[in-house]
Amino acid sequence: MNRKALVGIIIIMSISLIGLLGVQFYWIRSASSVKEASFRRSVNEAMAKVVYKLERLEKWRAAEINPFPGMLSFNPHLDYSLFITPSEMDSLISLELNIRGVDTRYLFGIYKPELDLFILENSSDYRNQLIQKGYAYPLFSYDMFSTPEYLLIYFPYERQFLLTELWGMLLISIVLIVVIVYTFTYTITIMIRQKKISDMKSDFMNNMTHEFRTPISTIALACEALGDQEIPKSEKVYENYIHMIREENSRLSILSERILQASVLEKGQLKLQREQVDLHTVIRDVIKSIRIQVEIKDGVIHTNLKAKPSKLQGDKVHLTNLVYNLLDNATKYTPRKPEIRIRTENSGEGITLSVQDNGPGIPKQEQKKVFDKLYRIPTGNIHNVRGYGLGLSYVKAIVGEHHGKINIDSEISKGTSFKIYLPYKIPD
Template identity: 40%
Template sequence: MNKALIKLIIAAVSFVLLSLTVVQVYWVKNAISVEHTNFEDKVNEAIPNVIYKLEKARAQRNLAEIINSQSRMANFINSMDSINNILYNELVRIEEPEDIEQLIRNSFMASEVLKKLVGNKKPFGTEKLLDKKLLDSLLVAELRNKGIQAKFVYGVYSTARNKMLIDNSGKYGAKLLKDSFVFTLYPNETNRNPDYLMIYFPWEIRYLMKQMASIIFISIILIIIILMIFIYVIRVIVWQRRLSEMKNDFINNMTHEIKTPISTISLACEALFDKEIKKNHLLSENYLNVINDENKRLDGIAERILRAATLDSGDFILNMTKVDVHQIIDHVINTIGIHVEVKDGKIIKDYRAKNATVKADRIHLTSVISNLIDNANKYSPKKPEIKIITENVAGGVLITIRDKGIGINKENQKKIFDKLYRVPTGNIHNVKGFGLGLSYVKAIMERHGGKVRVESEFKNGSRFSVYLPFSDD
């Protein structure tokens, strides 16, 4: 799959994802708008019921006042008759100036009594007449009847006096005047400057969002699922492309690796058919040795590929025995050391571990050490200097293989343990391999309960550390 096609797929999927997200957001926004309209309708239905019940309570109170007034008027009339009779009798009996003064005093006293009977109270304003507890309880009850549990504040505004007569809004005074629901308090009264009941919901949006929590949650989950699928698809596409590149690289390397020994064997076989060479016993034996060596090389290539396949299937079983790590390293050095010496290099051993005995599979552990030392040699172009250090750490043995080769940059360090991955070297085939070695090392270490770690700096060498735990028994 080429880069242009991958970019096209990513662009198409991104467009679809963005479109679905926009549709979801638009749908949620419309749903909130509908919910807001329903909320307003419910408030507009609930508050008139409150005002009707307030008017009804006021009418009952006015009726009681009228009855009381009529009773007081009857008492007033009776009192007037009695006072008139008393004053008249006193007026008839006036004989001295003192009697006139007494009459005046009695007149003032009678006037005070009449005032008390008639009443001289000024009419109270709305803030005195309106029962605040009743208003509060009616608002709560009617809003709950409509299914509204949101917190609210309210106030009563007088247009005649241009001020709030009742205000329980606290810090929401400005919002109450600007963004509230407004209703005429007593709409059936003929008043040019009526009072208004104002209701404001400070957390209306939060309340609406809470009411729609399930819808919003489902929408968010759907968007997240789509996004995760998108990311997964992109990762699969990128991985497939990368796998394809690694496969091609593997095939090219394998072809190159196999072609060389096959060509060598072919040339040696042709030479052996030559009659002159047949007569030369030493030369014939030399060609046979070449064929044998190249055959072993082919066998080694096949073995590495089969070993990688076995690791994938998980069918291999470790033959765990007690082994001496130092002995295994010495054995590997004896085998590989000649390849290092050919490049005028050297291997330095630094055995610091006092206890180097672990429980491991001898064959696989030997292959692990061999892979790491072979890599250190291959990636050190000039005079390899490989240092092998062993030391005891908590619960096991740490083997460190350090070289002064070309090193590995940070980006490639994350991938070197992936199967078939090789650090790019262009089209140069002087570093041979299939990208199977380090993935094999990691898999074997994990099966042993150990781990492998790399520290490297580009052009400044690499340091591979292998940890093997001691056996429990």
Template identity: 35%
Template sequence: MKKERTYIVLIIVLTTIALIGLTCFQAYWIQISIDQRKNQLKEQIQISIYEIVDRVEKFEALKKAERSGKLSALLGKSNSDLFSELSKDIYLQDSILNELNIQLRSGIEKDEKLMNSFVKDLLSINYYAKFEDRLSKEDLETIIYQTFDKNKFNSTIEYALMGAKGELIYTSVNDSTLLKEIEQSSYNTQLFPDDFFNAEFILHFLVKNETQYILKSMWAMLILSILFLIIIVSAFYYNISIIYKQKKLSLIKNDFINNMTHELKTPISTISLACEALNDKDLSRDEKNRARFINTIKEENQRLGGLVENVLQSATVEKETLNLKRELINLHAIIDKSIKNSALQVSNKNGQLDFILKAKNTLLEGDKTHLINVFSNLIDNALKYSTNIPIITISSEDVINGIVVKIKDNGIGIAKEHQLKIFDKLYRIPTGDRHDVKGFGLGLSYVKSIVEKHNGSIKVESQLGKGSTFTIQLESAKEN
């Protein structure tokens, strides 16, 4: 037994260590994946920021060229037509500039003066002009949000454009607290970095709910990881439960075998002794002795038959092959029959059996034989577990749609931790190596099964040293 217990503990410890290790590794890989996703997000945002700066510079160059009126001369378009097309789609800037470069290269020799004038205009910037004249808030926001959309970045982006002295030029928020968060964000860049003499303009970005965005992008992996972890933990718990149940069943089985051996050994030994006595010519000549030995053999044989019948009854109920012979019966008559069957046992113990049958609606549909066995078993248990003179009281009363029967005794009582288990098959309240209380632990299991097959219920109320009360509720027969 000790060796078996050691193996079980070892299996549990090793499995627990493996489970904890697996959980730690799973958490480690999830953290690595989150860190990688954070780095990817930062790279994605940084690329978008560089692209925004580039687009702003190109947009300003095109805007200044359009204002000078020389871009349209180079491309052969009117000022209004050209800039209206530029305003329609910011993404056409690159293609227009490419076209501009082609046209410039092909027209250098033809119109060198025009080209030189155009380049001078692009390079000359009025440093004293207002920033709004260089780039409006609407144009800046269009470039920002279209760039992030193009790069498939769906999280909420807030921005703030600050001057060299820290003055606020443009922002997408009205909250001062949020504005401070934007200024403290790690995502920032210089706008117009190619200006040689102009003051610095810093563009700050804030990614709202960055962690939530990362987790949302990884939801499938996280859910699957958690799901697999739950499955593994559940399987571990289930296996441990099975191990303990098997151990418990093994103990119950051994207890059952020990009790059965003891129960069968006594009547077999008694019958053997009686048979030897009958074979003795001197003892068998006395008719009184002969009759006594024969009666002893008969009683012990009946006892053996009763023990076997209990086992067979339990096996039949467990296999659910029991067919009840339902008929209209009077429950008080059933109780009376059970009392008469147990009268001799009560008398042998000098006990007292009282009955207070107050119920009036006593007719029900049930199996007469099995219901008699139910009450006989409960009376037998009350006698078994009484250390003093047994006093048993059976009472009945009417309830809504049924009848309640209570069997009360003054026995040793049942501890609270055993009260929910006494109806389990083969369960016996531990008594060590004592075998003074007979039985296999099948009686109450059989009682509960029969009561439930009659659509009834049974419960026990007990205190150690103060006896027990078994309460059975059964449905009354429906009136026609």
């Protein structure tokens, strides 16, 4: 997939996600206003009923007290204390509210605005709120002799009550959105990484095919020349050709080692060939092939191979590459006079191998990252040194396959030491 398509997908997905968020937000808002309206309606209905019952109670009581009212029917309504108590009022209200599903704390009071007087209330602490934010219902509006009075009701937890009803929906939406955003970013990072890897792989393949050609044709030419009867061969000519073949051959083996490294790019490609491998022989072989590079830089390799027995179960090719990689890094990244120390010793049920150099060292914050695929430390002039950033991830993968452990110990401008533990026997 090319860059444009990737960017396109990211943009499209982001826009759809924002759109989705917007729609969600809109739905929740409209759901909450629907809830609010229905809450208001229920309260209105309940209170209309309360007002109706209250007025009827007053009529009955008035009829009881004065069965023949005559002209008195135009008198002001009875005093509340004559037909209802605050607690009766409370149960009347709570009954009507509960029937309509309004199940949250409320405060009520009967208020006469002209006298600024409260009667029949269930608490006197909330008078201000009752007046300012309460719902108001006129009482005895037909009674022309009394000053206007209102039944006020106020729900201190109205918002919370409406929210709890929406809470489940809100929560599910939030969870789903978080999940989508998370998987989205995760997918994108994987896509980007995958793209980087696949780019790098085709680069790698191109380079490789190119680099393979020269040694192969050189070796072919040398063989042809050696086999050709017509070319006179002195001892010197033989030497030359054989030297040539050897050189090209070692180039080929380095190339094949790099191809193996590329296998860490694809998980599951690493398959160990289990056999008994003498780690000391492996180390000595690698030293032989890398000695020239160290000597060119005026460096030395010290060995202190103490492990006994030095044989362990493993894959010889991969273990050789592992040691080669560590020595290669130690040589490559130490700018002058590398002093490399290789040690082995027994520890527990296996061998500990350590490779130490006197190079530039690896900063603490980079020490974990150097094992990542394609990672190269971005600072310093290290990039005069060629590499793909695959060596250490390969080493780590190999150590993992052998059920071993790898540790890094490094100090800036003092040097770096890699310690690798490999068990004698790979558990099944």
